[in-house]
Amino acid sequence: MALNKLGLLSLGLACLALSTQAHSQDTLVYCSEGSPEGFDPALYTSGTTFDASSRQIYNKLVEFERGSTVIAPALAESYTVSDDGLVYTFTLRSGVKFHTTDYFTPSRDLNANDVVFSFERQRLADNPYNQVSGGTWEYFNGMSMPDLIDSVEAVDDMTVKFSLTRPEAPMIANLGMDFASIVSEEYAAQLLVAGTPELLNQQPVGTGPFKFVAYQKDAVIRYQAHDDYWGGRADIDNLIFAITPDNSVGFQKLKAGECHVLGYPNPADIAEMQGDSTLEVLEQEGLNVGYLAYNTTVAPFDNVNVRKALNMAINKQAILDTVFQGSGKAAKNPIPPTIWSYNDAVVDDAYDPVKAKAMLAAEGVENLKMEIWAMPVVRPYNPNARRMAEVMQEDFSKVGVEVEIVSYEWGEYLKLSKELDRAGAVLLGWTGDNGDPDNFMAVLLGCDAVGNANRAQWCHEPFDDLIQQAKVVSDQAERTKLYEQAQVVFKEQAPWATIAHSVVYKTVRQEVQDFKIDPFGGHIFYGVSLAN
């Protein structure tokens, strides 16, 4: 009897649940994968935090067009670069309003002081905000901004001048990154006077399409459309991030109509999602590359023919089938096809174990034993490194190479794989930051990066010359030629076996209109609307 009563109670509550689950038509709910670390994007490096902050609340001087890596004007209407490539002058858009919230009412529009403050707080140790919230400004430092920027000055109210220490063509792309979000100097000053500067990271104020309303830690983030947004008011009135770390649960919520967009659907659920008429599965190649980096300073991997032979022994199709299970595309260049300057004319090393074996014999390499390092974590560019290493182990055994698979805890893996005398080849990858080829080629293959992110320890002068030239030339057509050439040199020299670029999936409900996959992995809701 008691159980019957409990059943009835559950039923009653379930009816209530159904009555309360429908969302208002002007509210879009995004099932996000995790909690933001904070709301000041310059303090952090994770995409989850950027989704919750810079991509909804803030703007940058320049931004990437939604769904592409093309740079477009944003808070800066225009910019000029000096002939020597050392001075960038930005003219700001006029009439840009900061958010008016319960905790801040701006007394003025955006001006040059906001831009200067946004960079100086990251750059100068004596800025009162430099140490606020334990600021390490990891992205700003990681992109070498402290070495690159000599000064940031307000020429007048609406003009800002960046002076650089060296010409750097990717500078504009860098300024489109999340760490370069423009915060309100007036709000920061007000918080400083109140003795609560850390609130800049908890109660954000920006110029972006949505203003922050509330965050219930690890549960919900609420935003409202910014009525005075310079780009025009968002179609959605309210934006809600429902934090849902488990993607299987996220799928159930999507089906139940509890959210409209699922950021990271499980590959195993894709087929079912595609068969569901209420859902739409979007896909696009990710801005990433997964690779196997040989240590080109250690014999026999210092021999280009040995590296080429090993590359020819890898059956990439088998990897795409077993590891990526259809969610990957074979990679032949160190940059993904979604980046400008991708050289499609480059011919990949064909899978030919017979020829590979003969090439190894010709180089006098017999009974080779090597290590393949398998990452202990899942990354978009490598969903299962252990399995990938096992496929390679089998491939290499066919050409007489004995492989031992090794792995370490992720932090150790990153540290040990950088060592100059490291044994064996390392499975790793990269997801682009700013859509500039320099962000792949210089960071991962440049001579400056040897002993750091250049896991192949590969310093090849003809290649390095090309990418260094491309850094200082501002004309994109000219840069394209240089990078195309660099990709040819890369393929000839084979410091890596390029493995795959992942395919990114996003699932949205049918009523979601004009959601575009962001090549940088972000989730941008300005421009998205809901059909009735």
Place this chain on the structure above:
Amino acid sequence: MLNFILRRVGTFIPTFIGVSIISFLFIRLLPGDPILLMAGERGMSDERYAQLMTQFGFDQPLLTQYWSYLTGILQGDLGLSFRTKRPVWDEFFTLFPATLELSLCAIVFAVVLGIPAGIVAAVKRGKWPDQALMTTALVGYSMPIFWWALLLIIFFSGMLGWTPVSGRISLMFFFPTDTGFMLIDSYRSGQAGAFASAVEHLILPTIVLGTIPLAVIARQTRSAMLEVLSEDYVRTAKAKGLSPFRVNGLHALRNALIPVITVIGLSVGTLMAGAILTETIFSWPGIGKWMVEGISSRDYTAVQGGLLMIAVIVMVVNLLVDLLYGFINPKIRK
């Protein structure tokens, strides 16, 4: 009684110091450097690495780091979270009410169903209700939480649509969460349907988190009852012609409850461990999920502070259980 209380409280201090050492060392013994993890694939220069080591105090000897941690604790400062850059104390107490609310519901669920189930099983020993209840308890105890939760979500939320999939309340409700307890805050909000929504969001997580304690309590009640039911005074009570309800419910159960209360106290630790998975699956914003994120990012301050706080809570609950135990059974005080 006072002596007994003082003795029990006296054991609290060395346990607290021991726990502070373990919580401090635990996260540091795990392989993985938080600064390198922060840099990811990009890596960082040796100079920058050294600079950050100094900034976070990781270049200090372990003993110095521990001392600074301990003095911080004594001043009520658990440090800044490495990951979120916010005070660990604030983060913990923002999330703790959610875990406490869920744990309380789970323990009430486990007690309310577990004790009667154990009594029925003991009274009907060897008969089908006993076998059915104990088999169910064994299944409940053995069930992986993750699988059990997904099964319930798929059936009740996905197929039947009776319960919400996850979260603490429907997203349409928005009100200040002053106490952090959603049942209280939703009731105080006065918004129509808010309290009901909070209740229905609690149903599945409560069942999932309460299943293992329910099984343990049912089995413990059964074995304690069986022992008591074979005592002479129970036989005498039956011989006097007392009703089965008075014999089982008053005479037997009262004495059988002592070990059951101990098990309930110990279940607090189990609930905290179970909360980690339950909260992750149900997107329940509690300390379990927060700790998992802290461990994976090697957030030293968050993990050591969180572990310490959880350990202190478990210790306090067990201290209270011990005191209650001493109150119920005066022989134990000696």
